[in-house]
Amino acid sequence: MVRSIMDSLPNWEPFYPGLVIMAPFLGFMFNGMLSLYINRPGIKTTSQDISRSKKISSVIGPGSILVSFVVVAINGLRMFVVEHPSALVKSYWTWIETSNFVVEAAIQVDSLSLVMMTVITGVGFLIHIFSMSYMENEKGYARYFAYLNLFVFFMLVLVMGSSYPIMFVGWEGVGLCSYLLIGYWFEDEEKASAGKKAFIVNRIGDLGFLLGIFLLYGALGAVDYQTLAASASKTFVYGGGWVTLITLFFLLAGVGKSAQIPLFVWLPDAMAGPTPVSALIHAATMVTAGIYLIVRSSILYSLAPLSSAIVAGIGVCTAFFAATIACKQYDIKKVLAYSTISQLGYMFLGVGVGAYTAGVFHLVTHAFFKALLFLGAGAVIHSMHHALHKVHSGDDPQDMRNMGGLRKFMPITCVLMWVATLAISGVWPFSGFFSKDEIIWMTGSLAMAESSPFPLLYKLYWSMALLTALLTAFYMTRFMVMTFHGKNRTTEGTQPEIIEAPKLMLLPLMVLGFLSLFGGWINVTPDLMKSAVGGFGFLPMTDWLHHWLEPVISESVAIQLDNVGELGHQSPAGGGEVSWALISTTAAICIVTTTIYRMSKNEVRSVGSKSKDGKISQLLYNKWYIDELYDQWIVRPLWRISHFCWKKFDQGLIDRAVNFSGRIAKGIGWFGSLFHTGQVNTYAFFLTLGLLAALIMVMS
Amino acid sequence: MVTEALFLSVMIFIIGTLGVIIRRNAIIMFLCVELQLNAVNLAFVALSRHAGIEGQLFVFFVMTVAAAEAAVGLAIIISIFRHYETVITDNISFLRW
Numbered sequence: 001m002v003r004s005i006m007d008s009l010p011n012w013e014p015f016y017p018g019l020v021i022m023a024p025f026l027g028f029m030f031n032g033m034l035s036l037y038i039n040r041p042g043i044k045t046t047s048q049d050i051s052r053s054k055k056i057s058s059v060i061g062p063g064s065i066l067v068s069f070v071v072v073a074i075n076g077l078r079m080f081v082v083e084h085p086s087a088l089v090k091s092y093w094t095w096i097e098t099s100n101f102v103v104e105a106a107i108q109v110d111s112l113s114l115v116m117m118t119v120i121t122g123v124g125f126l127i128h129i130f131s132m133s134y135m136e137n138e139k140g141y142a143r144y145f146a147y148l149n150l151f152v153f154f155m156l157v158l159v160m161g162s163s164y165p166i167m168f169v170g171w172e173g174v175g176l177c178s179y180l181l182i183g184y185w186f187e188d189e190e191k192a193s194a195g196k197k198a199f200i201v202n203r204i205g206d207l208g209f210l211l212g213i214f215l216l217y218g219a220l221g222a223v224d225y226q227t228l229a230a231s232a233s234k235t236f237v238y239g240g241g242w243v244t245l246i247t248l249f250f251l252l253a254g255v256g257k258s259a260q261i262p263l264f265v266w267l268p269d270a271m272a273g274p275t276p277v278s279a280l281i282h283a284a285t286m287v288t289a290g291i292y293l294i295v296r297s298s299i300l301y302s303l304a305p306l307s308s309a310i311v312a313g314i315g316v317c318t319a320f321f322a323a324t325i326a327c328k329q330y331d332i333k334k335v336l337a338y339s340t341i342s343q344l345g346y347m348f349l350g351v352g353v354g355a356y357t358a359g360v361f362h363l364v365t366h367a368f369f370k371a372l373l374f375l376g377a378g379a380v381i382h383s384m385h386h387a388l389h390k391v392h393s394g395d396d397p398q399d400m401r402n403m404g405g406l407r408k409f410m411p412i413t414c415v416l417m418w419v420a421t422l423a424i425s426g427v428w429p430f431s432g433f434f435s436k437d438e439i440i441w442m443t444g445s446l447a448m449a450e451s452s453p454f455p456l457l458y459k460l461y462w463s464m465a466l467l468t469a470l471l472t473a474f475y476m477t478r479f480m481v482m483t484f485h486g487k488n489r490t491t492e493g494t495q496p497e498i499i500e501a502p503k504l505m506l507l508p509l510m511v512l513g514f515l516s517l518f519g520g521w522i523n524v525t526p527d528l529m530k531s532a533v534g535g536f537g538f539l540p541m542t543d544w545l546h547h548w549l550e551p552v553i554s555e556s557v558a559i560q561l562d563n564v565g566e567l568g569h570q571s572p573a574g575g576g577e578v579s580w581a582l583i584s585t586t587a588a589i590c591i592v593t594t595t596i597y598r599m600s601k602n603e604v605r606s607v608g609s610k611s612k613d614g615k616i617s618q619l620l621y622n623k624w625y626i627d628e629l630y631d632q633w634i635v636r637p638l639w640r641i642s643h644f645c646w647k648k649f650d651q652g653l654i655d656r657a658v659n660f661s662g663r664i665a666k667g668i669g670w671f672g673s674l675f676h677t678g679q680v681n682t683y684a685f686f687l688t689l690g691l692l693a694a695l696i697m698v699m700s
Numbered sequence: 701m702v703t704e705a706l707f708l709s710v711m712i713f714i715i716g717t718l719g720v721i722i723r724r725n726a727i728i729m730f731l732c733v734e735l736q737l738n739a740v741n742l743a744f745v746a747l748s749r750h751a752g753i754e755g756q757l758f759v760f761f762v763m764t765v766a767a768a769e770a771a772v773g774l775a776i777i778i779s780i781f782r783h784y785e786t787v788i789t790d791n792i793s794f795l796r797w
Contacts, residue, residue, distance in 0.1 A: 678793025681730070683720045 010088040010109075012081075013334045015074045016111050017090060019067070019691040021160060022119060023243065025152040028065025031057055031146035032564035038142060039042040050569045056143045060147030062128035065152055069121035076114050084551060086110060089226060096165070108162035108225060115360060115545075116159035116292055123284045124152050126508035130375050131276040132425055133504035134382055144184065148280070151177035155285050159292060163224035164213045166294070171209060171257065175202045175287045178419025181281060182273040194272035201266040203651035205256015209293075216300075219246065225296065227337045230556065238563055239305055246637065247300050247307035251314070254290025260318045267626055271333040274598050278333060283340045283374050284367040291363050295356045298556035305453040305563070308352050309568045312443070316461045316468070321624070323471035327478065328620035332377050332398050335479045340370055342472065346439055349465060353458065354560040355442035356553045357546050361523045362435035364545075368519045372512035373456055376417040377507070379501035380406060380483060387497035388489070395491060400479070401604060404677040409498040412506055416486045420481050425473035425592055428533060428585040431520030437581050438523070440465045441571070443581070448568025459572040466584070477595035482604055486594070489604065509635030533579040533585075600654045634686040706745035713739035726777050726787040733773075737766045 038045055039054045087110035096103040109117075135144050149585040152178060158170025175198075184194030217223050219242045220235055236243040254260070259267035270282050281287070289315035294301060294311065300307050319342045343366050348361035384397035394400045407414045414497050423430035426437065443465055447458030488495055500506075523545035534541050561609060571580050573598070613621065622628075675686065712717050712735055719732030741759045748755030 159772045661713065676796060678796030680726075680792075681721050684729075688717055688721065 010086045010250060010386065011108065011273070012085050014088045014090070014109060016071060016077060017107055017160070018092070019071045019074075019157050020121070021068075021153060023064045023071070024068040024149045024156065026150035028146050028153055028683065029059050030060050031142050032204055034060075035140065035142035035146055039140075050141075050539045054136070057145045058132050058369060060133065061124060061149060063124075064149055065121055065125040065128050068156070069118075069125050070116045072114070074119050075109060075140055076118060076524055077650045079109075079111065079114060079228070086551060087226070100221075102161055103223065105166065106224075107160040107161040109160065109546050110552055111550075112292075112295060112360070113159045117156060117362065117553065119364055120155050120159065120285050121142065122151060123367050123512075124155075124280055127280040127371065127375065128379070129277050129285075130275075130279075130505050130508045133502050134276055134378055135274060140184070144181075144274070147177055147180050147184070148277070151181065151281060151286070155289075157587050158289055164209075164216065164225070165223055167296070168206075168213065171253075172206065172287060174281070174289065175199060175257075178202075178270065178281050178286055181277040182270045184273055184277065184524070186637070188272075191352060192270040198266040198270050201263050204263060205290075207254045208249045208252025208256065212246050212253060215242070215246045215249060219243075228297075229299060232303065233446050233555070235642060236300070238303050238559070240303070242306045243300055246308050246339045247304040248291055248295065248310070250297055250300070251307060252309055254293050254311075254348070255314060257293075258290030258348070259286050259341050260290070260345060260348060262319060264318060264341050265630060266321065266540075268334055268337045268623070271331075271337050275333065278337070279374030279378065280373045282337070283370040285602075287344055288363045288367070291351055291359055291480060294348075294351045295360055295553065298351070298356045298553050299559070301351070302354060302556035302559040305524060309454050309457060309601075310352075312352025312461055313457070315350075315352050316443075316464045317345070319345030319349065319468045320464050323468050323475060324620055326475040327471065327621050328617055330400050330482075330621075331396075332380065332400050332403075332483060333374075334476065335374055335400075336352075336370070336377055339373075339472070339476065340366075342468065343370065343424065346436060346465070346468075349443060349461060352575040353439075353443045353446045353461070354557065355446075357444050357549050358435065358438040358554065360549060361545055362432075362439055364422065364522075365435040365516070365519050366430035368512055369420040369430075369516040372416060372420040372509060373424070374517050375509055375512065376413050376420065377544040379505050379549045380412050380619060381409065381597070382411065382505070383498050384490075384570055386499075387494045388676050390497045391491065391494050393491045393494060400482040401482045402484045403655045404490075405484070405603060406498065407484040408488075409495070409501045410484075413501055413509065415641055416506075416509045417480060417484065419513045420516050420590070421476045423520075425476050426469050426584055426588045427473075428581075429517075429520070429539070429594065430514050431518065433526055433581075433585055433588075433622070434520035435526075435583055436469060438525070440469065440584065441577050441580060442567075444571035445567040445569070445570050446564065448638070449568055450565025452564055462572050469584060470587060471685055472593050473591035474595050477592045481599040486604065525577065527577055528581060531581075533578060533581045575648060648686070699700050701748060702746050706743060707744065709739045709743040711739075712736075712742065723791050724788050726780065726789055729789070730770075730773050730777065734766065734770070737762060 018562055032353060034053055038050065089108045091104040091106035093105050094102060095105040098551055129146070129254055131144065131148065136143055138144060151174060154170045154173025156170070158167055158174060161167045161170060164320070179199040180196045181195075182198055183192045186195075216228075220231065222227065222228070224229075254546045256263045267282060267287065271278055273282075288440055301311065321346060322338045322341035326335050326342065328339060329335045343362070347359045347362050347366070350356070350362055381397050381404070384403065388395055388397050405430055420431065422433035426433045440462065443458060444462040446452055447455050448461055449455075454456060490498070501509075521539070521541040523543055524541040527539050527547075529539075529543070530537050569578060575583070676681070714736075716735030716739060717731045719735065722727050723729050723732065741762055743757040744759050744762070777787055780792065784792060786792075
């Protein structure tokens with residue numbers, strides 16, 4: 001039965017879908033071998049060798065991703081021309097086969113995975129291009145591209161697998177690559193341990209994923225998406241215990257990978273990796289795997305209203321919480337890290353309220369503008385680093401207190417960063433406006449639905465989401481003003497050394513800038529399109545994504561509608577979709593302008609400033625002391641328990657038992673050795689005794 | 701007649717055995733082994749009256765083997781003597797551990 005489902009041919013013509021996965025893998029193999037070859041022990045490589053190997057890596061690394069992207073694009077176009085594209089499931093071999101549990105090594109290409117594949121290979125390719133320039137002076141250039149290729153490979157496995165176990169393979173693989181790339185500069189103890197922290201925190205989520213798969217198999221007898229989609233609504237009861245438990249375990253997995261409360265602590269530390277890595281892994285792709293998992297399991301979540309409410313709750317709390325922290329950070333990458341956590345919270349809110357399209361939509365737009373922000377920050381760090389290096393200054397090139405006024409030196413980067421900032425702040429017509437607004441609107445309309453499961457809770461979510469949107473506008477503007485505007489705060493003589501990023505870096509930034517600006521126009525509801533927000537129908541906007549994802553999520557949405565009734569047409573505070581879109585963009589613009597005005601009046605405090613912050617500022621600067629709390633309540637008790645087990649149980653009990661048995665053997669040996677005198681006579685005596693004993697035994 | 705012969709044989713055998721166990725001189729121990737062998741020979745011969753001619757036949761075999769054994773044993777003792785300049789076994793315990 002499984003076989004027949006696994007090899008379903010779609011109504012569109014696929015174009016070598018396996019090549020999408022294979023190209024980055026081959027790239028990894030090649031770059032990895034090149035890296036090993038260049039650094040083989042006992043051989044001193046000349047600088048000519050190194051520059052040649054860098055050239056090869058520069059072709060293979062981005063090239064393999066480009067191949068993937070082209071194949072994805074061809075498949076996408078072929079699906080695009082078909083009315084209702086169905087899923088392609090292609091099985092290559094049987095991975096696990098027991099009498100009643102079969103997992104095929106199969107890929108599934110449908111509308112959802114195609115969206116993810118496009119983002120991964122597209123944004124991934126741009127970031128590879130950026131890396132060529134950013135990492136050009138690194139010793140481990142080939143190693144870097146090997147890891148990056150491997151990451152793209154595993155990420156594609158994650159989104160293209162046709163069943164949860166395959167997704168789990170990719171899930172673990174991207175975790176591995178995340179670990180390797182965070183600890184890319186592993187000579188630095190702090191960076192290496194940041195990688196470890198990311199890996200260990202993620203293990204908790206992985207446990208949830210595994211338990212979820214086991215439970216799903218126990219309930220359904222299958223773990224592939226096709227069977228799930230076909231029989232989930234028959235197998236599971238709406239709001240039943242099984243489905244709630246499974247979805248909660250999957251939520252735990254998503255919480256780990258997508259850095260939500262309470263497992264978000266690894267993501268800020270993950271900024272220790274190279275900045276393009278942060279852009280690719282910790283902003284655009286890997287951290288969205290949790291959202292992908294939930295959208296993939298949307299049918300389960302739509303059957304489990306409690307889990308969905310928890311998903312949304314975790315999402316909105318994380319969004320708010322991380323946004324408050326981002327308001328008081330000074331490290332340019334830390335601000336972006338907390339902003340990423342916050343935006344991921346929005347996506348969780350979206351998928352939690354059943355707005356799966358909105359979640360995926362925000363995932364896509366976020367991939368554009370957050371990759372742009374990170375790469376822009378990378379460009380800033382790059383030139384700051386070079387400038388500070390030239391004047392032999394020990395200042396931190398990532399600290400925004402050392403920047404300011406960079407607009408004059410890096411005008412193009414500044415403009416592009418502003419595009420991304422306005423996008424994330426939710427200003428019309430930038431992409432983030434449409435996606436964020438849809439999530440907030442859907443939250444409100446679920447709160448106002450006829451028989452909403454938790455109306456009060458969803459109203460609270462809605463107001464928190466609005467508040468967070470305002471916070472987002474504030475901290476992002478603060479970030480921009482501190483970096484690019486006001487007086488330059490670098491040490492004397494550094495200014496002339498700060499230069500605009502090289503063309504190779506600016507090119508991906510421009511493409512991402514274009515996407516951040518117009519990327520939101522692919523999913524605008526018809527109501528909005530006809531209003532002022534959509535240029536009264538004159539601007540080229542569509543609600544394409546909504547239709548595109550229908551084959552994957554239509555059933556989940558239908559289940560939700562069956563159970564909660566018609567969604568509200570008003571927000572909890574009155575007013576329709578269009579008016580709230582106008583309100584939110586106006587509010588965002590207001591916040592942005594007031595922040596610019598306020599920030600430009602006040603002096604930014606220097607790094608070593610002694611003047612005291614308010615209590616709340618300190619609390620936010622120290623990230624609500626979450627790391628300290630975890631250290632106090634989780635890490636240390638665990639450490640103490642482990643220490644106890646080691647000292648008392650392991651050394652005290654097990655080691656002693658083992659040593660005791662050894663001592664017994666030793667004692668017996670010692671006793672036996674007493675007979676071993678070395679005197680021939682003794683031996684003869686015992687020989688005689690033995691002989692006598694044998695004789696007596698034979699006789700009797 | 702047989703009883704007396706067997707009694708003598710047992711006595712000689714016990715003397716030989718005790719000699720091997722008690723004495724420390726390798727040559728004497730060797731002689732005592734010969735004593736044991738000859739005690740058995742005596743028993744064979746004595747019993748052959750009742751049990752048939754094979755007993756006497758065996759005696760020749762034993763004597764042959766004893767001769768070979770004497771050659772090997774004496775060779776070992778000589779080489780021990782060459783090495784240690786003594787044949788008192790008290791001192792020869794280097795292979796103990």
